[in-house]
Amino acid sequence: MREVSIVGVGQIPVQEHWETSLRHLAYQAIQAALTNAGIQHVDALFVGNMLSDQLSRQQHLGTLLADFAGLRGIEALRIEAADASGGAAFRQGYLAVAGGAADVVLVVGVEKFTDVVGDARLTAFSTTMDADYEGVNGATSASIAALIMRRYMHEYGVDLQGFAGFSVNAHSNGALNPNAMFRNRLKPERYPMAPQVASPVNLFDEAPEGDGAAALILTTTEKARDMVPKPVRVMASAAATDTLSIHDRADLLYLSAANLSAGRAYQQAGVTPGDIDLFELHDSFTILSTLTLEASGFAEQGAGWKLSNENGIGLQGRIPISTFGGLKARGHVGGATGLYQIVEVAQQLRGEAGDNQVKGAKIGMTQNLGGLGATAITHILGIDSF
Amino acid sequence: MREVSIVGVGQIPVQEHWETSLRHLAYQAIQAALTNAGIQHVDALFVGNMLSDQLSRQQHLGTLLADFAGLRGIEALRIEAADASGGAAFRQGYLAVAGGAADVVLVVGVEKFTDVVGDARLTAFSTTMDADYEGVNGATSASIAALIMRRYMHEYGVDLQGFAGFSVNAHSNGALNPNAMFRNRLKPERYPMAPQVASPVNLFDEAPEGDGAAALILTTTEKARDMVPKPVRVMASAAATDTLSIHDRADLLYLSAANLSAGRAYQQAGVTPGDIDLFELHDSFTILSTLTLEASGFAEQGAGWKLSNENGIGLQGRIPISTFGGLKARGHVGGATGLYQIVEVAQQLRGEAGDNQVKGAKIGMTQNLGGLGATAITHILGIDSF
Numbered sequence: 001m002r003e004v005s006i007v008g009v010g011q012i013p014v015q016e017h018w019e020t021s022l023r024h025l026a027y028q029a030i031q032a033a034l035t036n037a038g039i040q041h042v043d044a045l046f047v048g049n050m051l052s053d054q055l056s057r058q059q060h061l062g063t064l065l066a067d068f069a070g071l072r073g074i075e076a077l078r079i080e081a082a083d084a085s086g087g088a089a090f091r092q093g094y095l096a097v098a099g100g101a102a103d104v105v106l107v108v109g110v111e112k113f114t115d116v117v118g119d120a121r122l123t124a125f126s127t128t129m130d131a132d133y134e135g136v137n138g139a140t141s142a143s144i145a146a147l148i149m150r151r152y153m154h155e156y157g158v159d160l161q162g163f164a165g166f167s168v169n170a171h172s173n174g175a176l177n178p179n180a181m182f183r184n185r186l187k188p189e190r191y192p193m194a195p196q197v198a199s200p201v202n203l204f205d206e207a208p209e210g211d212g213a214a215a216l217i218l219t220t221t222e223k224a225r226d227m228v229p230k231p232v233r234v235m236a237s238a239a240a241t242d243t244l245s246i247h248d249r250a251d252l253l254y255l256s257a258a259n260l261s262a263g264r265a266y267q268q269a270g271v272t273p274g275d276i277d278l279f280e281l282h283d284s285f286t287i288l289s290t291l292t293l294e295a296s297g298f299a300e301q302g303a304g305w306k307l308s309n310e311n312g313i314g315l316q317g318r319i320p321i322s323t324f325g326g327l328k329a330r331g332h333v334g335g336a337t338g339l340y341q342i343v344e345v346a347q348q349l350r351g352e353a354g355d356n357q358v359k360g361a362k363i364g365m366t367q368n369l370g371g372l373g374a375t376a377i378t379h380i381l382g383i384d385s386f
Numbered sequence: 387m388r389e390v391s392i393v394g395v396g397q398i399p400v401q402e403h404w405e406t407s408l409r410h411l412a413y414q415a416i417q418a419a420l421t422n423a424g425i426q427h428v429d430a431l432f433v434g435n436m437l438s439d440q441l442s443r444q445q446h447l448g449t450l451l452a453d454f455a456g457l458r459g460i461e462a463l464r465i466e467a468a469d470a471s472g473g474a475a476f477r478q479g480y481l482a483v484a485g486g487a488a489d490v491v492l493v494v495g496v497e498k499f500t501d502v503v504g505d506a507r508l509t510a511f512s513t514t515m516d517a518d519y520e521g522v523n524g525a526t527s528a529s530i531a532a533l534i535m536r537r538y539m540h541e542y543g544v545d546l547q548g549f550a551g552f553s554v555n556a557h558s559n560g561a562l563n564p565n566a567m568f569r570n571r572l573k574p575e576r577y578p579m580a581p582q583v584a585s586p587v588n589l590f591d592e593a594p595e596g597d598g599a600a601a602l603i604l605t606t607t608e609k610a611r612d613m614v615p616k617p618v619r620v621m622a623s624a625a626a627t628d629t630l631s632i633h634d635r636a637d638l639l640y641l642s643a644a645n646l647s648a649g650r651a652y653q654q655a656g657v658t659p660g661d662i663d664l665f666e667l668h669d670s671f672t673i674l675s676t677l678t679l680e681a682s683g684f685a686e687q688g689a690g691w692k693l694s695n696e697n698g699i700g701l702q703g704r705i706p707i708s709t710f711g712g713l714k715a716r717g718h719v720g721g722a723t724g725l726y727q728i729v730e731v732a733q734q735l736r737g738e739a740g741d742n743q744v745k746g747a748k749i750g751m752t753q754n755l756g757g758l759g760a761t762a763i764t765h766i767l768g769i770d771s772f
Contacts, residue, residue, distance in 0.1 A: 001485060001486050001487070021518065023518075050445070051439075053437075053439050053440055053510075053513050054439055054440060056517060057509075057512070057513050057517045057521055057522075058513055058516075058517035058518075058521070059436070059466055059468060059513045059514055060466075060467060060468040060513075060514045060515075060630060060756060060757060060760065060761070061466075062466075062467055062627070062761070063467065063468075063627040063628070063630050063756060063757070063760045063761045064516065064630045066627050067627065067628075067629045067630060067634070072627070072628070072629065073626055073627060073628070073642070073643070073646055074626070074627060075624075075625040075626060075627070076467075076625075076627050076761070077465055077466070077467045077474045077478075077625070077761075078465070078466045078467065079463055079464070079465060079466075080445060080446075080447075080448075080463070080464045080465075080466055081446065081448055081449065081462075081463040081464065082445060082446040082449075088463045092463075092478060095481060095482060095485055095487050096481060096485075098485060098486075098487070099387060099481055099482075099484060099485015099486060099487060100387050100484075100485060101387070101481050101484070101485060123443075124439075126443070127439050127443050127444055127445045127446070128445055128446045129446070130444075130450065131442060131443045131444035132407065132409075132444075135443055135444070136443075238461075239461040239462075239463070240459055240460070240461060241448070241449040241452050241453065241458065241459060241460060241461065241462045242449070242453075242458070242459070243453050243458065244446060244449050244450045244453060248453070256459070257459070260459055370446060370449060371446060371449070374446065374449045375446070375448070375449045375462070375463070
C-alpha cells in the first residue's frame with residue numbers, strides 16, 4: 001500500500017448554526033480544505049454523517065455534496081458508523097489513496113443537530129444503539145454511560161470528583177479555541193454541583209451536541225511533498241468493533257474495540273503509547289475518556305481517571321488530550337467529530353495550534369468511538385522533521 | 387492493485403418479511419454466503435443499507451451485524467448512497483481487497499421496508515432526493531420519474547406501450563425465480579390498463595419495495611482459485627455521480643453518472659458493450675431501464691425502449707436484462723438491491739441460474755443507481771474458462 005499524507009484541512013466553528021443549511025456547513029469546510037491544499041479538484045469524496053436522514057430529511061449526502069461543492073461527476077458516498085462516522089470516512093479515504101483507487105481524496109464530516117430539539121433528537125440519537133434491546137426500552141447514550149460510570153466508581157472506589165479533571169481540561173483548552181462551542185473555563189469545585197443528566201453522569205460529564213463540519217484532503221506522501229510545506233503523514237489507520245449492546249460485553253469496563261484498534265494502529269505505525277505526543281480521544285462522556293486511556297495503553301485498568309489533571313492530560317502534560325476542547329468543549333459534532341479530531345492533530349503537528357499548541361508535537365493519535373465504544377477508529381499521524 | 391474474485395454468494399427470497407427482524411434477514415444472507423464460500427471468518431464487513439435509521443430505528447448496522455453474525459471485533463461499517471448503497475458497499479469491499487487492506491471481505495445488503503406503510507415510508511424514501519428543493523415540495527421518486535418519462539415520450543415520440551416490454555420481460559423472468567417477490571407473468575395488453583402511480587408512470591413501470599438481504603464474499607483472485615471451483619472475477623468497479631436534483635441537469639434524458647461509471651468500467655475491464663453477455667440494470671422505473679441502456683452504450687439516445695422485446699432483452703436476446711426479474715419482479719430491496727444484482731450475475735456466470743440461465747454467459751455487468759440516476763455504480767464480472 002502507498003504512503004498517505006494530509007495536505008489540506010478545513011473546519012468551521014462548532015455552534016448552533018440555525019441560519020446555515022446542512023450543505024452550506026459542509027461546503028464551507030470543503031472550501032477551506034481545498035484552499036488549504038491549494039487545489040480545486042479531487043478524485044473522490046467520502047462523507048461522514050450520522051443523523052441527517054432523520055434530522056434534516058436528507059440522505060444521499062455523497063452525491064449532494066459532490067455536486068454542491070463543484071465536484072459534479074466524481075465518485076462520492078457516505079459512511080455511517082454512528083458517531084464514529086467521521087473517523088470511518090477518513091479511513092475509507094485513506095484506503096482509497098493507499099490502495100491506489102484514487103490519487104487525491106476529500107473527506108468531509110458534517111452534522112446539523114440543533115434544528116431539532118428535545119425528544120425527537122434524543123430518539124434519533126438512540127438509533128445508534130441496539131434498537132431491539134436498548135432503544136426500544138428507552139435507553140439513551142447518557143443512561144448507558146451512567147451504568148458504566150456507576151459500575152466503574154463502585155469497582156475501583158472512585159468518587160464523582162475523580163472525573164472532574166477531564167471536564168476542567170476540556171474547558172480550559174476550549175476557552176483558547178475560536179472554533180469551540182463552549183469557551184468558558186470550569187472551576188473544579190463547580191463540577192459536582194452540575195445538574196444530573198443520568199446519575200452519576202452530570203452536565204459536565206457529557207459532551208454537548210453542536211452543528212459543524214470539518215474536512216481533509218489526502219494524497220500520496222510522494223505527491224504531498226511537492227504540494228504543501230508541511231504534509232502530515234498517516235502513520236496508521238485501524239478499525240475494530242465490539243458488541244453494540246452493552247449487556248453482551250464480558251467486561252462492562254473494558255473497551256475492547258478501542259483496545260483492538262489502538263493495538264493495530266501501534267503495530268502499523270511501529271510506535272508505543274509512550275511515543276504519542278497528544279491524543280484526541282472520544283470524550284463524549286468523562287467515563288469514556290477514562291476507559292479510552294486504559295484501553296489504549298496509557299493507564300492500567302482502573303487508573304485512567306488518575307491522569308485527569310494538568311500534569312497528566314494538560315497541554316504540556318504526559319499525554320495531552322482534548323487539546324482544542326475535545327467533544328466536551330469544542331462540541332460533539334456527530335459524524336464530523338472524528339474529522340475535527342484529525343484536523344486538530346494535523347494543526348498540532350504543523351505547529352499551527354496557536355494558544356492550544358502542544359510544544360514539539362511530532363506524533364499524534366485520534367480515536368473516534370461509535371456509541372459506547374461499539375466501534376473504534378484509531379489513526380496515528382506524524383510529521384517529518386525539517 | 388490486486389485482482390479480486392467472488393467466492394461466496396447468499397440471498398434470501400424478497401418478500402414482506404414481517405416475522406423476521408432486520409438483523410435476522412441479514413444474518414440469513416451472511417450465513418448463506420459464508421457457507422457458499424466454505425469459510426467462517428472474514429477480515430471486514432461492509433453493509434449496504436438505505437433506510438433502517440428511519441424505518442427500523444436502527445443505524446450503526448456495521449457493528450450490529452458483525453456481532454450478530456458471530457464476527458465480533460472485525461472492522462465493520464455501513465455505506466449509504468440511497469438505493470445505490472449495495473453497489474457502493476460492494477465497491478468498498480472490492481477496494482479493501484484490491485488495495486491490500488483485507489484479504490477476505492464480507493459485503494451484505496439488507497433492507498426492511500414493509501413494516502412501515504403509507505406516507506411514512508414515502509417520506510423516508512424521499513430523503514434520497516434533494517430535501518431542500520425536491521422533498522420539501524412533496525416530490526417523490528415516482529413523480530420525478532414521471533417528469534422524465536413524459537419528456538422522453540414527447541421528445542422521441544414514444545407512446546406508453548413502448549415501455550411495456552421491460553415489465554413483461556421482468557415478470558417473465560421473475561416467474562422462474564423462487565427468490566422473486568412477484569412471480570406472475572404479465573401480458574403486454576394488460577400493461578397500459580394498470581393504475582397510474584404518477585402519470586405516465588403506472589403500476590407496471592415502477593418496481594415494488596420488498597424486504598430482503600443479499601451477501602457476497604470477496605478475496606484475492608489468487609486465493610479464490612484454491613477456495614472454490616468457480617470463482618467469479620471482478621473485472622471492473624466504477625462509481626460516478628450526477629446532480630442530485632433533476633432541475634440541475636443539462637439534459638433530463640441523459641444519465642451522465644451511468645455513462646461515466648459504465649465508461650470507466652469498460653475501460654478497466656478492457657471490454658465494450660458488445661462483450662457483455664447480460665446486464666443487471668437498475669429498473670426501478672421502466673424509463674430508467676430505457677435511459678440506462680442508452681447511457682451504457684447499448685442503444686443510441688432515444689432508442690433504448692426499442693430493445694424492450696424478447697430478441698432485445700430476453701434471456702437469450704441481444705442483451706439480457708433483469709434475468710431474475712430485476713427490481714420490477716424480484717423486487718427493489720433498497721440498499722440490498724445492488725448486491726442482489728451481483729449475486730445474480732455471479733449465479734449466471736457460474737452456470738447456476740437454473741431456468742433463468744443465460745446460455746454461455748461469460749461476462750456480466752451490474753449497474754446500481756441511487757435516486758433518479760444521481761449515483762451510479764457499475765461492476766463487470768467474468769468467469770475464467772475451464
